[in-house]
Structures are given as structure tokens and as C-alpha cells.
Amino acid sequence: MPESSKMKKPDVKVVLLGDMNVGKTSLLHRYTEKKFKDTISTVGGAFFLKQWGPYNISIWDTAGREQFHGLGSMYCRGAAAVILTYDVTNWQSLAELEERFLSLTDTANLDCIYAVVGNKADLTDPKAQRPQETDVVSEDRTECEEDQTEPQVTSACPTPPASPASLSGLMLHQQVTHEDAVAFYGRILRYKGLDENNSLPAEKMCFETSAKTGYNVNTLFETLFDLVLPSILRKRNENQESPTVDLEECRGATGKRSRSACC
Template identity: 35%
Template structure:
């Protein structure tokens, strides 16, 4: 690979996504990068994507949710500037796993790593199926970011999303990128410039993870 090509692919920021198996992590990324929704193979180890955001390249790492890959996920968290902690809005156990299993992994991320809590499958939620309240999740997201000045960001580090409908998906990534990258240039990014390419994808075995 030539020096010029290598420079083009060098990441200016690193984002990691963590969460239980089948909460919809891969579907969330796919909806944002490809604008598509559908079943995906479950991730083994991690899958790597490079997202071009204006003049910047952002490395997005999708990690396996299976507990046997926890050690690998810890490795992939190194030097992450922002992280998505994803849980299924209809499954309490996936929310509890965020602080029990996944939050400790971010000790290997950057000291000022932004932790964004994301509730997935919003399209499936109604008054009977909701397990976690908005207020509860917002308070959790603020607590785990207590050492970060959130006043510089627009809104709280909590989002409810639907990969199926696309609801709030872009907002999650734009929120993180605005934190990780210089705001003066980031504010100039246009929709046309937000193109993306998938470099590698380490996945195997189909799973209805969306």
C-alpha cells in the first residue's frame, strides 16, 4: 500500500460499540453506514468499519456480545475516544449487562472517552413492553460521564433508536463525532460528504440480531 493510500485510511478517531448478544449492534451500524436494515450474521471477535465524515476518518469497531469474547472486546476498546453502550429496550438483562460486563471494559479506552448509552428496538416498545424508563437511562448515562463536560454537547448521552425505521440512528453517531473531532471543522460537514466504506468484517453464523 502506498504512503498516500495509507494516510487516507488512517483513523482520526476511534469509536467502539458494546452490548449483549442480539441487542442490534451490527444493525445499528449498518443502518447508519449503509442506510439498510436486515438480519446480520453474529459478530465473532469484532468487525471494523471506516467512516468518512467530512475531512475525517473514523474507525468504528463492532464487538461481539457473547460473553466468551469479553477478553477480545477489552482489547478492541484500547484508545477509543467514544463508545456506544447498547441495550435492548425490551430486555432488562441487556441493560444490566452494561455496568456488569461492558462498562469495566472501557477502562482500556481513553481517559476522556465519551460513553453514549443507546436503547435499541424502539419500534417494538409500547407501554407494556418498556422495561427501562427514559429517566433511569438518562441518569445512568450522565453518571458514567461525570468526568466529562457534557455542556459542550447538544443533549444528554442517551438515545433511543430503531435500526428498522432509522429513528435517531444518525443522531447517535453525529453526537459522538462532534465530541471526538474538532468542532470548528466538524460543523462544516455536509450530508454529501458523509460517505463511508467497509474495510473488514469479521462475522460468522446468522442471527436475527436486529
């Protein structure tokens, strides 16, 4: 993936936010590499480029640790979509989203879209436990990599880091229900001063996923990418009209995000 996207300019920015150990890196890893890996705690933030048809989507995977909180607003600047991630088995992780992370999104685009994602669904939901060979895939835009065979998911990596209980195969108590997430989504819209009727409906923007089995992961990212496309197109149009000269293009080098997108 890096080879193919290396020289491309990112068109849109997506940011993963959430408390420590909710599985942000694992979600992204599941989506980009199609496997679940026992990752270690992210330091700072990690930047990825994803080819989505003709577009380049940059994804910022941030550290959930409080230690790196100071960088949050930098990651969110100019974001077109923010994925707020919590752990379905940990009520606190949803509360943290509201307390710590929501304010970071102040620097995101005004038309930024928000997704509320409950990860680790495999620990509470039997239907999320089956390895998901292919999620709902919208064929027209996917690259061939989407069809790669599923590597041995469950055997190689026994458990997501923060859930030792899953070792025993026990079902954990689901602490955060879908309704809680929907209610939280409503509060995000209110925080942003958005009208619920003109915004994307909560049912569409609240997901429960499992990075371990792959449940709903592709759906999440692809739904988001589809939704941010208008933002990309609008930006492209703006850029065409914009009098700004892109110095980077003259040198044939890319990768630097156009400043005009920033607030």
C-alpha cells in the same frame, strides 16, 4: 465505502459495546448501508472506516457474546467514544452494560465520551415505527450517500433477531425507560470519576433508536462524530508536534493507527 476509505488513516476510534442481540451490528449497518438486514451474531469484532468530511472514523462493532469478552479491552484501547447499547425491551441488557461492559472501557481515552443507546425503540414507541427517510442531518459534513433513497425496510426484513414478538405487531412492554438510561449515564460518570457539571449532559448522551426503522440512528452517530471532532483536532495538533516518525507514511501505506494514541 471501503474503496473510498481504504487508503486513509483512521483519525478517531468509536466502539459499540453491549449485550448480545441488542442490535449493535444492525445499528451500524443501518447507519453505513442505510438498510436493515437480518444479521447473524457477530464473531469477535468487526472494523469499519467511516468517512466524515475530511476525517476518517474507525468504528469497532464488537460481539456481545460472553465468549468474546476477552477481546473487549483491545477494541476499547484508545477509543474516543464508546456507544453502550441496550435493548429497551430487555432490562437485563442494561444491567449487563453495567456489570460486564463498563469495566472494558478502562482502556479507552481519558477524555472518551460515552453514549447510552436504547435500541429497538420501534417495539415500544409508536413514533419510532415510521420509517425514517432522513434523520436530522447536518448538511455540511454529510457525503452524498446520506441522501440515498430508503430501500424497502420493513418488508424485506421482518424483525430484528431477538424480538419474535414484533412479528405479530404487538407493542412490547418497555422495560427500560429513558430515566433509567439517564441514571445509568450518571453512574458511568461516577465510575469514571468525572464531574457531572463538566461532562456532557445526560439528556444529550442518552438515545433511543431503532435500527429497523432508522429512527434516531443518524442523529446518534452524527452527534457523536461532532463531539469527537475536538479530540481529532487535538490529536492532529499533537502529532504535528510529536517527534515520532510515522514509518507508515513514508511507504505511502496507511491504516495503521498511530501508537501514540494508545494509553
